[in-house]
Amino acid sequence: MKKIAALCLMIAIFLASVCAEDCESAKYYVNGLLLTEMSVEEIYDLEDTLVSALEKLFNGNIEGTAADESKGLYVINTKTKKYHYPWCYSALQIDLSKRCFCNCSFLDASKYKPCGSCNPKLEELQNEGIEIAEQATFVEQATLADYRVNERTLVEMSIPELYDFEDALVSALTVIFNRDMEETAAGELIGCYVINEKTKKFHYPWCYSALQIEPDKRSFERCAPSDLANPSRPDAQNYTPCGSCRPHVNG
Numbered sequence: 001m002k003k004i005a006a007l008c009l010m011i012a013i014f015l016a017s018v019c020a021e022d023c024e025s026a027k028y029y030v031n032g033l034l035l036t037e038m039s040v041e042e043i044y045d046l047e048d049t050l051v052s053a054l055e056k057l058f059n060g061n062i063e064g065t066a067a068d069e070s071k072g073l074y075v076i077n078t079k080t081k082k083y084h085y086p087w088c089y090s091a092l093q094i095d096l097s098k099r100c101f102c103n104c105s106f107l108d109a110s111k112y113k114p115c116g117s118c119n120p121k122l123e124e125l126q127n128e129g130i131e132i133a134e135q136a137t138f139v140e141q142a143t144l145a146d147y148r149v150n151e152r153t154l155v156e157m158s159i160p161e162l163y164d165f166e167d168a169l170v171s172a173l174t175v176i177f178n179r180d181m182e183e184t185a186a187g188e189l190i191g192c193y194v195i196n197e198k199t200k201k202f203h204y205p206w207c208y209s210a211l212q213i214e215p216d217k218r219s220f221e222r223c224a225p226s227d228l229a230n231p232s233r234p235d236a237q238n239y240t241p242c243g244s245c246r247p248h249v250n251g
């Protein structure tokens with residue numbers, strides 16, 4: 001029975017990976033390399049750069065006014081009615097169908113609330129409606145210019161385009177993990193896991209909590225989850241599976 005369940009899981013994962021590759025990731029080339037051909041580590045570095053690009057683009061888009069209001073591009077979650085700075089990890093996690101972009105300094109305070117995490121500042125709150133953002137301003141930055149997506153540098157893309165790219169990037173991490181996964185003799189799945197050396201938690205590579213780990217606090221481990229955490233194995237390292245992505249540990 002356990003074997004059949006494992007087989008079904010593998011088939012489901014295979015089908016999901018084939019679809020994700022065909023539908024979303026295949027069109028994204030970074031420096032001429034297909035996103036799904038990159039290593040998990042490379043994609044993580046790219047993700048760090050992408051968040052910096054979002055911040056640079058946002059700052060480039062802000063125009064000072066006489067009243068010293070900030071004016072830039074905000075991301076709105078139409079379900080929770082919260083608005084964010086574009087580089088906020090909570091904003092990056094909003095479902096495609098629930099997010100919209102607002103290029104404004106005014107939002108209806110009775111309808112929209114600032115995110116408690118990125119704490120976006122809007123000086124005056126009025127209802128000016130929501131507009132879909134225009135092309136973001138180009139910001140020159142040496143370290144970001146190294147990354148070319150589909151023959152364009154990251155900072156030349158608009159914030160909505162970078163959001164689409166981020167979705168593809170998380171799909172690519174899932175595809176790579178599923179493709180590289182192997183089964184041990186004991187029926188355990190070996191893959192690449194991301195460890196937070198500060199909290200001592202480990203994650204699947206596509207987990208948003210893992211993507212937020214500071215580069216100097218994270219490490220990558222190619223192993224079975226029970227090598228990282230297993231109460232019945234004294235030789236296992238003392239890490240805890242993330243409560244959000246829940247990497248499966250065989251008891």
Ligand SMILES: [Zn+2]
Pocket residue numbers: 083084085088089090091115116117118119
């Ligand atoms: Zn936020």
Ligand SMILES: [Zn+2]
Pocket residue numbers: 202203204207208209210242243244245246
């Ligand atoms: Zn996680």
